[in-house]
Amino acid sequence: MSLAIIGIAEVPTKRDPERTRWDMLSDVCMGAIRDAGIDKDDIEAVISVNPMAQAQMALDMALGRVPEVLGLKGCKDICVLNSGGTSTTNCLRLAKYFIDNGQAKFVLIPHTTVQSDIPTEDLINFFATAPLDPQWEYPYGVTFNGAMGLITNRYMHDTGATAEQMASVTVTLRGWGALDPNSIFYGKPVTLEDVLESRMISTPLHAKECNFLADGAGAMVVTSHEIAQELGRPAAYELGHGVRFTGATPVLREDPYFIKAYRESSQDALTEADLSIDDMDLRQIYGAYPFTQCSALEGYGVCEFGEAAAIWAEGRCGPGGDLPCTSMGDATGRGHTGSGVSMAFYLDTVRQLRGEAGERQVSDCNHALITTSGGSVMNACTTIFGSAPR
């Protein structure tokens, strides 16, 4: 079993309803195939990331429009996969199966999302009803921000993390985003005061610590390690993978901060890769809310429970720090493109491993760990990528 990402493309994250879903989708699919250095007809399967809250686009993808519109004459099969924020991870898993059993040499994995043409009220409703229980949570006015505020509040109580330390996570994420032309916050860093003085949404979360919904698209071309090496172009090689489920409903979880899921999924992935957490040059954490940037480090074993917020506050996880984390910026530092956040995480990891991350480039980045999560962190899917096969 082996998987390598050999081509990527992305459009900048923005709020711009003039850019249609199909405009962006076409651009990133053509871009990723060109970047891979293969012919369009070499693509033998298209596995699409389900676009959230966009029923028509989801149907277009599910019913085969992508290979038809792009004229992918070698395409043998299509599929759209949905597990919220981990949809991209599942696309990679199915692609690996297709590649391993000889069904496809090259698989295209696209994503596109426009949220700027969806009324705000509908988006609040979608993000409140999709991952929350309609009987036991929703009637109490729980929003996604509210649910994550509850967990953050208890996390700060249990760890002693201060509001300033928690805000430093967002300052750091925006620090990465400010250097990233694909971030909606490119050129727009924030200070601790900016975060702490922004409007209170759901305590302890300020507006700048919540997600900013935006539009975006990205695509990847994947193949086997062997073919990637034969092509002789820089690629990201998957070296190990692990996953744990935490539960669908926040109030019912025994491990509210997902520490165990971060620990066990990373241990499985690192064991398969025959590497240790100390071998990682970059940790990419998709949790969408700042406390996850802390609890993931605690789960990975980078530090003890309760120590991570101070590490973020010291600036060690940001650009130029000795423990670079989440150079992608996460949803708070880059803009939330629905199920596209995880796509953007993989694309940024590929850039870092290929040495193409510009001002954000982590020096000597040869091994990266990436964790994605779906729903309200119903799971932790951790993958180790390297700049070379094992």
Add this chain to the structure above:
Amino acid sequence: MSEYRKPLPQIQPFTEAFWEGTRNNKLLVQTCNDCDARIFFPRRQCPECWSKDLDWIEASGKAEIYAFSVTYEGVESVFREDLPIVLAWVDLPEGIRMQTNIIDCDPDRVEIGQQVEVVFKPVTDDITLPYFRPVA
């Protein structure tokens, strides 16, 4: 009663007893007769042992705040009149944790570990929602 426009709980056949309980000012906790599990939220079968021999006990109505969050904005328009909304996860001594709102309180003085008690608020003829308020 004026028209209630906020979302109502979507009741299932096996949760009807819970909502009948709240209508009668009783907070019920589902239990399993085979393994003694305390179950929240109520299910078709026990999530521990899959028994369908399920029962209910009446909770004391006391609880302790495990976590809370005061929401000031970002809700659907129907909830706007209630802002700020104090969301809370409360631990019942009967062994379950549930989502609720803390009402009749100063939102700035709500604390983790605070003792609270159930309050029943009829919102329609059929639905009474259980909320919690600080113990005086």
